[in-house]
Amino acid sequence: MGRPKRDIRAAAEEATTPPDQLTENQSLAKVIKAEGNSLYACSLPNRRTVLVGLASRFRNTVWIRRGGYVLVEFTSSKEEKGRVEGEIINIVGDEKEWRKQSYWPKEFPRVTYDDEDEDSIAGKMPPSDPEDED
Template sequence: MARPKRNLHAAAEESTTPPDALTPTQSVARVIKAEGNSLYSCLLPNQQIVLVELAARFRNTIWIKRGGYVLVDLTPPEEKRGKVEGEIANVVREEKEWRKQSYWPKEFAKATFDDDDEDEESNVGKMPPSDSEGED
């Protein structure tokens, strides 16, 4: 039997609003790779790569894309079993709202592109130059 829609909506609604503060074991991380079986490789702000498990309430409800952001809850080293270092406690869906929070890492700042860096005109979407143009 399928899960009730209210459970799906509750999980989706929970991920839209960021928490007011993080616990010492929680951190925002960027998803690098889906490893399978609800396991994901994530990059922490200190450039450490960790293997985390998706919480059961999000499985088959919310999909996480590579390059997206998640809130991970890392387990203390003395409680760690195997290679899994923590759990995905929340999925960042409304990134704009999350970026306004004071705990958003500066390492994950939005990349801005300067137009001053490109001196040449882009050739994207243009036909290649023909050889007969200079032979008149």
Template sequence: MGRPKRDIRAAAEESTTPPDQLTQAQSLARVIKAEGNSLYACFLPSKRTVLVELAARFRNTIWIKRGGYVLVELTPPEDQKGKVEGEIVNVVRDEKEWRKQSYWPKEFPRSNHEDEDDEESTVGRMPPSDSEDED
């Protein structure tokens, strides 16, 4: 039997609002790639790559895309089991709202790739025909 919709909505609503402050073990990270089995390789502001696990309440509810931002809680090195170094405790869905927070790292600048794609993108367009050039 599937999960109740109220659980799905609660997980989705929780990820839209950023927390007021972060704990010592928490950090924002950029997702590099999905490793499978709810594991993700993430890039921390300290230029370190970590392998983190998605919290159970977000699984099959919220999808994380490559290049997106997540809030990770790193476990102390003495408590780590295997290669997993922490857990994704929140997913940044409303990036504009999260960027207003004082704890947003300066190492994650605002991306301008949306503006660049509009200028000279030829994706989905037909190639120019020869008859247009002969005028």
């Protein structure tokens, strides 16, 4: 039997709301690569790469894309299990809302593309020539 829809919706809704503040063992990170078995290689603001696991409440519920941002909680050195250094406790769903928070690191700038400023011609009719209208 599958998970109840209310659990899925609660996990997805939680990802859109940023916390008020972070604790000393939490940090935002950028996902570099999916390693398999709910493990992800992430880059911290100080450019250090860490391997973190996905919290069980998000497994098979929320998908994390490469280049996306996550909130990582590091485990203490006593609880460390091999290479895994922490756990993903939240996924940045609404990046615009998260960027407004005071704890968003300046090392993660907003990426803009050159094409955003120009008008797209996708799905538009080609321009008509005034000479052909005779």
